[in-house]
Amino acid sequence: MGTLDRPRGDGVTETKFTIIDGGRVAEVGEREGVELAKRAEAMGRPVAVARDEGVAYLGTSARERAKVLASLEAPDFTLPDLDGRVHTLSRHRGTKVLLVAYGSW
């Protein structure tokens, strides 16, 4: 990860860094942020970094996603509707579900 090794800022005051990890957002110091991103990458997770923006996104590995999908257990999710009311897939246990992903594009 070349972008993580390049220093940023004046080297005296530490720049802030944002870590987005599984929907959680944490503000940390730059050194800690870079360390967290490197550790996630070492654990086989996909990591995307915008060094100049001071932010990194820690994703979920293909292995982990594939393991769940291959079990055929439908991954659970909670998402809002237009009115901001949230719905959770697992609340529909006991009924059959047609899940439709679409986009206005």
Next chain:
Amino acid sequence: MYEELRGYGFTVITVALDRSAEDARPWIEAAKPAHPSLIDTAHMLADLYNIVNVPTILWIDERGRIVRPNDVAFGTDIFKYITGLEAARHLAALRAWVRGEATALPEARARALQSLPTDGDQQARAEFGLGEWLYTRGRTEAAGRHFVRAGELAPHDFTIRRGTMPMRGIDPMGPKFREMLGAWVQAGNPYYRPLPE
């Protein structure tokens, strides 16, 4: 269809992989659905289910198990002239499954038909996630770079390549899209990947 089948213990859940609730609103308000109609600006569903284009449908049974993995189906025949896919086929199969007149796919078959994510897919989704976070904070230029990078990592993922067009100031139905689609198809790749039956 939903009205007809809901008495059998059935629901539809639609999820819009859209830039904002406002982009999805006209579609949802026109359909006035009685079932949950959700908004997923972060493409969480695409990440969880390895969804690479829309529309994508799945069947999930009463126990919360996937009994028909990612498939392509339309509610109407509006796009049949492009896709060659008939809406009636899926609707008939769905109706028979919901009414208990036919079983869904056996587990081994469902597994065999699944397409599982690769490291490249997940790296692309991380780049998308970063881009989406930047976009919602008004850092559109940086966001655009990560969207483009995501598309390069997963060129078959149109929830990324086409789905991010509105966030990159590109018309997702316009010449840029047709150019992308043309190059993709000309190279021998399918735009839609319906299940083989």
